[in-house]
Amino acid sequence: MNLKLVDECEKNKIKQIFELKETILEYLAGKNINLFETIKELGIDLHLNDKFPSKFSQKVYSSLLSVKYGELTNYSEIGEKIGSKANRAIGNILRGNPLPLIIPCHRVIKKNGEIGGFMGISEKSWQQTLKKKLIEIEHST
DNA sequence: CTACGCTCAGATA
DNA sequence: TATCTGAGCGTAG
Numbered sequence: 001m002n003l004k005l006v007d008e009c010e011k012n013k014i015k016q017i018f019e020l021k022e023t024i025l026e027y028l029a030g031k032n033i034n035l036f037e038t039i040k041e042l043g044i045d046l047h048l049n050d051k052f053p054s055k056f057s058q059k060v061y062s063s064l065l066s067v068k069y070g071e072l073t074n075y076s077e078i079g080e081k082i083g084s085k086a087n088r089a090i091g092n093i094l095r096g097n098p099l100p101l102i103i104p105c106h107r108v109i110k111k112n113g114e115i116g117g118f119m120g121i122s123e124k125s126w127q128q129t130l131k132k133k134l135i136e137i138e139h140s141t
Numbered sequence: 142c143t144a145c146g147c148t149c150a151g152a153t154a
Numbered sequence: 155t156a157t158c159t160g161a162g163c164g165t166a167g
Contacts, residue, residue, distance in 0.1 A: 054164080054165080056163095056164055056165085057164085057165090074148090075147075075148055075149085076148070076149070079148090084162095084163075084164085085149095085161090085162060085163075086148090086162065086163040086164055087148040087149065087162075087163090088145085088146050088147085088148050088149090088162075088163075088164085089146080089148090089162085089163050089164040089165075090147085090148080090163095090164090091146060091147040091148060092145080092146055092147080092163095092164070092165065092166095093147095093164080093165085094147055095146075095147050096165095097147095105147075108147075109147090110147085110148070110149085111148075111149065111150095112148095112149080112150095115147090116147050116148080117146090117147025118147065119147085120147070121147080122146085122147055127147090128147090131147090
């Protein structure tokens with residue numbers, strides 16, 4: 001193993017992370033940024049196939065990635081796109097979202113306009129407040 | 142096989 | 155409006 005090569009590799013990773021951090025900060029400041037695309041451009045491998053092993057979960061997240069900045073959708077709408085009525089099952093996939101913000105599950109609310117859950121919690125919670133906040137940020141520009 | 146859930150539409154008061 | 159069904163179905167154990 002060439003130590004110098006490993007070192008270069010680590011340096012590169014660190015650089016990527018710092019660039020990502022800057023991008024996320026800009027996003028949180030209200031700039032219209034597609035975080036997922038940015039990450040691809042930075043060359044960061046998200047290992048999505050490992051994180052979403054089943055066919056169903058892959059459909060859910062790929063459908064979610066087509067929801068653009070500032071848009072809102074709901075669980076049953078995603079179900080229609082992927083040809084399933086399993087709204088709760090979709091929620092179950094989203095609750096295990098390993099990449100919040102990047103995979104924009106905060107853009108998915110309930111059909112009746114309620115906020116829905118976030119990060120695995122559906123009751124009145126700081127998670128829901130955060131979800132609302134993220135939606136507000138995207139609609140403020 | 143069972144139990145559970147970031148849901149939904151319908152019923153009831 | 156608020157609260158309670160049952161249906162629906164992929165996933166984890």
